Amino acid sequence: MTQAFKFCPQCATPLALITQLEDGGEKARWRCTACSYTHWNNPTPVLAAVIEYEGQILLARNAAWPGKMYALITGFMEAGETPEEGIAREISEETALTTDALKLLGVYDFQRMNQIIIAYHAVCRGAVKLSPELVDYRLYKLEDVKCWPAGTGYALAEFLRSRGHTPEFIDPVWRQEAEKLAN
Numbered sequence: 001m002t003q004a005f006k007f008c009p010q011c012a013t014p015l016a017l018i019t020q021l022e023d024g025g026e027k028a029r030w031r032c033t034a035c036s037y038t039h040w041n042n043p044t045p046v047l048a049a050v051i052e053y054e055g056q057i058l059l060a061r062n063a064a065w066p067g068k069m070y071a072l073i074t075g076f077m078e079a080g081e082t083p084e085e086g087i088a089r090e091i092s093e094e095t096a097l098t099t100d101a102l103k104l105l106g107v108y109d110f111q112r113m114n115q116i117i118i119a120y121h122a123v124c125r126g127a128v129k130l131s132p133e134l135v136d137y138r139l140y141k142l143e144d145v146k147c148w149p150a151g152t153g154y155a156l157a158e159f160l161r162s163r164g165h166t167p168e169f170i171d172p173v174w175r176q177e178a179e180k181l182a183n
Contacts, residue, residue, distance in 0.1 A: 119155030
């Protein structure tokens, strides 16, 4: 069990992994011994978009990512907005594009980051102008785009299937490096 933080946000006492009886039975969670606060460690909802722009798929590269990985536009919801409003805002903030149409693709598990991804197909227009968090973007024909076997890559694969294409998956760099170290 991962620990998101070490101290109680209510009283600053160190959290301890304590097993207690809950509705579903006994459960070990990070809890405060002083004030009984429980850190639930619930997954964070993340929004993602397969952006269709000028008949192609737009993938972007985040400045913080290693290698040359390009992926979907993603982001977090703000308080008071719907998922649809949130992903349209993220698209606008990160690419300066206007979203004309949104369709839910699906909801995807991304346990490595303790996230639930809510993915949309977004039809967009305008001139691309990247935010500072993105360093590049590429446009791909549907038949040329490759998926990745994690989180948003499955949303892209679902979109391709919906358009009659069989998705092709790449082997991510992080997996290749792990295999080299193991051998």
